[in-house]
Amino acid sequence: MAAFALALGLWPATPPATAAAPGGGTFLGVASCSGSTCHGRQEADGRIVRQDELMRWQEPSTPGGAHSRAFSILSNARSRAIAGRLGIGDATASATCLGCHSAPAASRGPRFQAADGVGCESCHGAASGWISAHYAVGANHKRNVALGMTALDDPRTRASVCLDCHFGSADQGQFVNHRIMAAGHPRISFELDLFSTLQQHHDEDGDYALRKGRTNNVRFWAVGQAMALERALNLYANPRLGQEGVFPEFYFFDCHTCHRRIQDGDEAIRTGIRNPARPIPEGMPAFNDESMIMLSAAIRVAAPGMASRFDADSRAFHAGLAQDRATAVAAAAKLRASTTALAATFSSAGFGRDQTFAIIETIASEAISPRFTDYEGSVQAVMAVDTLLNALVNAGQVNGGAAGSIRADINRAYAAVRDPNDYRPLEFRRALGGAVRTIRTLR
Known part of the structure; x- marks a missing residue:
């Protein structure tokens, strides 16, 4: 790894x-x-x-x-x-x-x-x-x-x-x-x-x-995702850090929603991909939601009763960013409260074999995978699948030799996100899906 x-x-x-x-x-x-x-x-x-x-x-x-x-x-x-x-x-x-x-x-x-x-x-x-x-x-x-x-x-x-x-x-x-x-x-x-x-x-x-x-490696992964989002939201709401002059502090945003080729000809090729979890206008930079995506997968398995609130708060935060800073900061506070509660829940969760398999499955599911439209979220996804598979092996819940057969697909997914300037989303999706389908057979 x-x-x-x-x-x-x-x-x-x-x-x-x-x-x-x-x-x-x-x-x-x-x-x-x-x-x-x-x-x-x-x-x-x-x-x-x-x-x-x-x-x-x-x-x-x-x-x-x-x-x-x-x-x-x-x-x-x-x-x-x-x-x-x-x-x-x-x-x-x-x-x-x-x-x-x-x-x-x-x-x-x-x-x-x-x-x-x-x-x-x-x-x-x-x-x-x-x-x-x-x-x-x-x-x-x-x-x-x-x-x-x-x-x-x-x-x-x-x-x-x-x-x-x-x-x-x-x-x-x-x-x-x-x-x-x-x-x-x-x-x-x-x-x-x-x-x-x-x-x-x-x-x-x-x-x-x-x-x-x-x-418990899965617990550390899940809590880490929650704490990372909590930290991002807390710092974004800080008036000393959340803005840089007349601009928002772009560190918090997904680099690839801005750093794309400029197309100004008659046959301009659209480089942005609409993300179903971000209700923002075309052309706006998107808050880096890599941890939100991972948490949406984990919460469906480990805390399903909290899933609808978390997803609603996530969408409201993205929508607030399209209005004004005051609205976005207020929405960030609500999402942060949901995330803090989620971190506490995950800290005491058992995350056994079945749950780990289910989280891996959910990351590549139809409910989550359409959100992998940008580089950062895709990097988190391949790291997550790699981490969770290794957790199963380390816990003796999956044979190491059998898990080795999945390495080729995981390597291909890593290759598709190795260079942020050469991000290949279609190749990433195919490789991640192949890895998850093989992992499914080990269950």
């Missing part, structure tokens, strides 16, 4: 980091975790945890090492060019970049090194309150969390941390607006379970399960 995500460029250049240390703690730096009796071994021979976590975090050529490279890439040619176009000076010293490529300066302790990039504490929380207690005799996860460690085993908490940079937050240096993207920053993409898999530095053995429970 990681190889295909990398081929798509789905591992972004801005890995997640929290904008402020939880509870006012201090970031002590990676060196504080690097002892050979802690997480700095060269081999995974620890009795409770692997203890080679830092080596995996630093792996130079894999997605697992992307966080350790977050600061160093600010010095490469692409980053220098982006900084030059934006007029922000040296990217390695700019608050515009450091909010995600390092830890906030105000929270750094004396041993913290900016070159650490996105280190342990960026995800696990500033360590000053819990570092000496988390390995003590009698330590447990609940107490560690009480002392300031981030509870990444909770899908909503993990999604919130990751989204700070894998979508954005209102804090300084954690919002990649349209101007930054126009200057050359990579497109932001996020899917909680897939990205968690790419960054996983631990083993989910019996000891892990005893301390934190088993990860």
Whole structure:
């Protein structure tokens, strides 16, 4: 799965980091975790945890090492060019970049090194309150969390941390607006379970399960989609972020509803495709609804009683965008409330074998597939099918060898969305449909 995500460029250049240390703690730096009796071994021979976590975090050529490279890439040619176009000076010293490529300066302790990039504490929380207690005799996860460690085993908490940079937050240096993207920053993409898999530095053995429970990959996927939409709606409603001068902030909108060929001849070819879930006039940019589409599939299976309200609120939000900002913001608030309730419902849902198969089926169903008219939604769909199939294999609910027979269709779907400038919707639909039909036979 990681190889295909990398081929798509789905591992972004801005890995997640929290904008402020939880509870006012201090970031002590990676060196504080690097002892050979802690997480700095060269081999995974620890009795409770692997203890080679830092080596995996630093792996130079894999997605697992992307966080350790977050600061160093600010010095490469692409980053220098982006900084030059934006007029922000040296990217390695700019608050515009450091909010995600390092830890906030105000929270750094004396041993913290900016070159650490996105280190342990960026995800696990500033360590000053819990570092000496988390390995003590009698330590447990609940107490560690009480002392300031981030509870990444909770899908909503993990999604919130990751989204700070894998979508954005209102804090300084954690919002990649349209101007930054126009200057050359990579497109932001996020899917909680897939990205968690790419960054996983631990083993989910019996000891892990005893301390934190088993990860339900489908639950993480569903909650991640809900949290991503909640974050997008919350930031869109923020008057400081939702507009850029006289224009709306185009970061929130689907790139491909605007970035198409200009046709002004007598035989102009219509490049936009009407989307049945977006009641907006022809020619208007569409809000990026990739997570809405995925949630519409998941909700039909896991929370059918909430489906009609969610779909109605989604359509009302799109319609509000065609009226004025006040109407759109009010509609965003209603949709956000529905989404928050959905995240809570999904957080306690079991997502068993039958439900997972049903969600895969629904993604490619006649009720959902007509909404894959733009690039971003199609990328989410192929990531979802890949993620959900892997969840079935990881849970022992589908034979890995049998699942391998579906890889060719999934690869073709990935190929159709690999390049946003060469998006091939018909090829994508055919490949996704082929994958789902074969998955159906495994049920």
